[in-house]
Amino acid sequence: MNDSERKYVIVGNGFAGTTCAEGLRKLDPACSIVLFADEPYTLYNRIALPPLLRKQVARQKVIIRDAAWHEKHRIELHLHTRVDRIDVAERAAYADGRGHPYDALLIATGGRPNPSQAPGAAGAHNVFNFQYMDDTLAISDALETAKSAVAVGGSFIAYELAEAFASRGVETHWLMRGPRFLRRMLDEIAGEMIDEAACEDRVHVHYDDEVGTFTRSNGAVTKVLTKKGVTIETDCVGVGLGLTMNTELLAGTGVRIKTGIVCDDRLETDIKGIFAAGDVAEFYDPVAEMHYRMGTWNNAGAHGKVVAVNMAGGDQRYHDVPEYSSKLFTNQTITQFGLSPEYRADLEMVRKIDREKKHYRALFFRENRLAGVVMIGKGNRAGKRRYLEAIKTKAEFARTERQALLDWTAD
Ligand SMILES: Cc1cc2nc3c(=O)[nH]c(=O)nc-3n(C[C@H](O)[C@H](O)[C@H](O)COP(=O)(O)OP(=O)(O)OC[C@H]3O[C@@H](n4cnc5c(N)ncnc54)[C@H](O)[C@@H]3O)c2cc1C
Structure with missing residues (x-):
């Protein structure tokens, strides 16, 4: 050198x-x-x-x-x-x-990933986080023989665990502390629509509840006893309880x-x-x-x-609208971009819901500007590029104009 x-x-x-x-x-x-x-x-x-x-x-x-x-x-x-x-x-x-x-x-x-702090979790060889390749290989091995599994948490990672358990043909329970999936981002109706999708995939969802204790036998968890008093027999537990950032260095x-x-x-x-x-x-x-x-x-x-x-000595600004899309079980999808109530509590919302088509659209405004969008439903993403452009260019919309934005389709 x-x-x-x-x-x-x-x-x-x-x-x-x-x-x-x-x-x-x-x-x-x-x-x-x-x-x-x-x-x-x-x-x-x-x-x-x-x-x-x-x-x-x-x-x-x-x-x-x-x-x-x-x-x-x-x-x-x-x-x-x-x-x-x-x-x-x-x-x-x-x-x-x-x-x-x-x-x-x-x-x-x-x-x-944050480990479960519930009594019985530490050291159990069938309680897993889901962040790394090695976690994935270990969970996959456990699912080879599992008949029942529990996903813990109301985040995307817990959802991914529940979906994988169900798709591997294992009886699946999904346990979350909040009243719905992504409780800080989604409202009650959006939560109900995700719940429907989970039920269609035969996932048993337990809301407003959490692990009380894990019962173990030979180092493995065999039962989850929830704080509400429900007992779930299990062969595998997946934990999605958020991340701690690696900043100690x-x-x-x-x-x-x-x-x-x-x-x-x-x-x-x-x-x-x-x-x-x-x-x-x-x-x-x-x-x-x-x-x-x-x-x-x-x-x-x-x-x-x-x-x-x-x-390398240049001067480039990061200027992008953050975006996330995911399927949710077999019959639902979600797309989110820009801000949502997860990031700020002062956003104003307009929304449009079609329960028959299973479509949901929420637009979030900060002062007069469109700040973020949540779209749920297959075939419900039309207009996305127009929304992104409006967010990026900081376009302003009076309160009276906002409802019409929900019908934006053409890009
Ligand atoms: C199961 C799962 C599913 C996901 N699905 C989606 C999805 O569908 N869509 C989406 O947009 N995002 C998804 N994500 C999130 C996405 O993967 C992450 O946002 C992205 O990978 C983060 O990349 P990163 O480079 O910032 O950090 P990471 O990928 O976390 O990489 C950081 C690396 O640094 C290592 N490290 C930490 N500390 C040190 C140290 N002191 N010394 C040396 N190495 C260190 C870590 O071990 C790790 O290997 C998913 C994440 C997971 C876990």
């Missing part, structure tokens, strides 16, 4: 970190890039883990970058290696006691941590030369005019591209 080469260190080889490494190599053919991953795998497609669990894709298809790709792009990849400390004065990232100097550093460490650096690593719209933190991207970044969104975190695959990739430009 030449002393004049710029040195980049990236912590986390998810979609954000690996996309950034690829971008840096394109922008700066001579630089050195060191990429750390505490998992044993090269980049895999985390959003393909649910189809892998449902046995709809093969494991080889889920790995999307191999070791040869890293060699070809001259990215020095350290698998199974955790960075535990950043020395800001020395400008070095420490792993296994060795310092790796950087000119620019990216933290793209994502989050780790920044302790003592002065980098601001709130719900994630606080950074600006260039994805740079308050400490020059230290950047954040992907799930862990609490970034400034100039469209929404606020900081927040966004846990989606597309956001991680888009962050990776922008942050590479800025780490």
Whole structure:
């Protein structure tokens, strides 16, 4: 390595970190890039883990970058290696006691799943989180012989678990503390529509309830006793109770941590030369005019591209409307973009519901601007591009005009 080469260190080889490494190599053919991953795998497609669990894709298809790709792009990849400390004065990232100097550093460490705290969960060998490749392989093994399984939580991850359990032919219970799925984003009617879709797939959903205790036998949970007093026999438990962001390595650096690593719209933190991207970044969104975190695959990739430009000395702002789409069991779909009540409590809503067609559309306004949209229902996405454009351009709509926006169809 030449002393004049710029040195980049990236912590986390998810979609954000690996996309950034690829971008840096394109922008700066001579630089050195060191990429750390505490998992044993090269980049895999985390959003393909649910189809892998449902046995709809093969494991080889889920790995999307191999070791040869890293060699070809001259990215020095350290698998199974955790960075535990950043020395800001020395400008070095420490792993296994060795310092790796950087000119620019990216933290793209994502989050780790919260375990169930219920009595009986710790150490049980059939209670799983669902975040990593290894989790997926272990759950899949357990489902080979399971007759009944319980998904715990009201988030997307708990939904993915419930859907996978049902699609693997296992008697499925879905237990959530709130009154409906995504209770902070969806209202009562939207919740009922998702409930219908769950019932059609023969999932037993338990609302306003949570695990009281797990009963165990030979290290495995055999029964879930809920706080409301329901007993569910089970062979497998999947837990989706949110993520804790991996920010510990920044302790003592002065980098601001709130719900994630606080950074600006260039994805740079308050400490020059230290950047954040992907799930862990609490970034400034100039469209929404606020900081927040966004846990989606597309956001991680888009962050990776922008942050590479800025780490290499460029000046690119992240300016996008966050977007998420998912199928919900066999007969429903959801698309959400921009802000929802999950992010801000002061949004005003207009909505349109067609129970027969199973369509639901909610538009959220902040002051006079369209700020976000939720669309539920197969064939109910027309008008999406027009909404996105209106959000991006900060178009204004008086209260009297809002209802008409619900009928936007043509793009
Ligand atoms: C089961 C599942 C299904 C999903 N489905 C969807 C979907 O349908 N659509 C969608 O948009 N999003 C989905 N997501 C979310 C999406 O996958 C994430 O938002 C995205 O992958 C985040 O990428 P990232 O690069 O920010 O972080 P991650 O992918 O979390 O990568 C961070 C990596 O850094 C490693 N790491 C952490 N700390 C250290 C350290 N100190 N040293 C070294 N390495 C470290 C972590 O172990 C991890 O490997 C899903 C997620 C899961 C788990």
